[in-house]
Amino acid sequence: MAACHEINYDEKIYEKPNKILLMGNPNVGKSVFFSNLTGIHVVSSNYAGTTVSYTEGTLKLGNESYTLIDVPGTYSMEATSEAEEVAVRFMNSNPIAVLCVLDATNLERNIKLGLELQKYKVPIVYALNLTDVAKRHGYEINVSLLSKELAAPVIPTVAVKNEGLNQLKDELQKVINRPKMACGNCSSCPACASNMLNTWDRAREITAKVRKKVDTKLSFLDRLGSNMLKPWPGIPIAILVILLSLGVIVGGGKALRATLLLPLVNKVLVPFFKMVFSSFVPEGTLLNVLIGEYGIFVIGFEWIIALIFPYVLLFYIVFSFLEDSGVLPRLSVLFDNIMRKMGIQGGSMITILLGYGCAVPAIIGSRAATTKKERLIISSIVCFAVPCISQTGALISLFAGFSPVLLILMILLSLSIMMIVSSVLSRLLKGTVDPMVIEIPNLLMPNGKAYGKKLMLRMKGFLLDAEVPMLISIVIAALLKETGLLAQIAVYLEPIVSGWLGLPKDAVIALILGIVRREMAVAPLLAIEGLTALQAFVGGTVALLYLPCLSVFGILTKEFSVKVALTIACSTTITAFVVAGLINQLAHLFM
């Protein structure tokens, strides 16, 4: 099972024999095919650049097993991003066959890539996918003529409904087993013919031959999709979408926590474990570590189940819906002007939004950016000013005891930091940022099964990736607090924690745990009694800007270098203490 943001760095894959490649333009359904053909669920979303590295799985055709590779989408074989370079490398790695997915709603440029692939002289089967959406657009495509023009099998498919899958497998088996014909540069075989012609001209010619408009009436979704791209009514719709999403996540999370999860933890789980442990563990440090105020079986449940889980679940319910419907690229177009002022292009907004779930997939996703400079800016923004959903959940709960103004101020603070970081970096870093070229996908009603699978995959990924570090920090917290070690450490850090930041001594634990996971820089503050609104805000500010968590540090090292990871970690931490301290000192001056 592939975790939700698993990434492969293994170079040996290029040498592997018996590879079948899933190739095609971005956002044409390759990952849906991959999941259906191999049973390995990978994330698919309705925007270009979901897959930025490869995933491999086993495909059985008859009695033979092959390695099927989900390759990142590419518009052409002249790569313009790191993700596209992977696609080109795979085509040059001696695959035995290619399953080329064509988007039936964007025939011309899909055929153009399909023709480019023929130049590699590898057997190809074409899946003419999204035929349901092409029909909705009023198009009829002559599949047998298309197959003749491409001189290869073409199977009409609807990947999300598994339509055409068996036929695809049959055709793949046939082309793999067909004896290879030696072919020089002739003019009669289409592969050679497309070598001689400009592929764009040939793609245009084929499209004109095989496609016919039979219905000119636009469907409701298509009208809505194009209206969302215009400032009116696009901007009001975008604001509505954002407010509604925040409402569901914040309001729904609070409600779930208050009505279901807190009672479950406080009235069922914690009392049960207290009863069990106190029946056989003698009173003393060990019992306190297990079930004391900071006991593993007390804060473990309180923090993970009641504090973080509801927000993570609701975030992914909302975000996956926005991803699969095709709303996100439309928001990117509307916000391109603002993003450009920040030194990045609108399309990168999707990557940054991913960071509100978790910074790791956002940093990996920045591979779709066309320049290194943009990748660095996106990754820095995410590390500095984008709280992951676990941390956001903890912040919402922390501020819930005060006024909603605190949450609004925190959002404004994070947006301002984001602007400052990107403006400074766009001036400091060498290199360029390309103007926005973004593909606007069809507006789709998310497919229930694919949506459900993705949600499961993400929640599973969250549990797998977050649970262990969370438990580690909870054990550290329990040991530090219940053994009295925390009080000793607090003495050394008092000038910073209490003097400069104005926080209670116990807040030291937040700084220690925040190294492991970001939400753990907030959770301990919730347990401190008598915290003032200012202290909550200052503590929240430190947490927001503090060190990226250990997994983020790891991925920064892998994707860039140790130097980049260290630079980002040092700058965020220094900024955290400077900004939060200044807020505290200034507030005391004026209050």
Ligand SMILES: Nc1nc2c(ncn2[C@@H]2O[C@H](COP(=O)(O)OP(=O)(O)OP(=O)(O)O)[C@@H](O)[C@H]2O)c(=O)[nH]1
């Ligand atoms: N209606 C409909 N939706 C589809 C079909 N095939 C795929 N989708 C949706 O199209 C979107 C793109 O699918 P992906 O599998 O992520 O596309 P991809 O080719 O892997 O994209 P990249 O990873 O960006 O290259 C997802 O939201 C799918 O649910 C189809 O035949 N019909």
Ligand SMILES: [Mg+2]
């Ligand atoms: Mg994909």
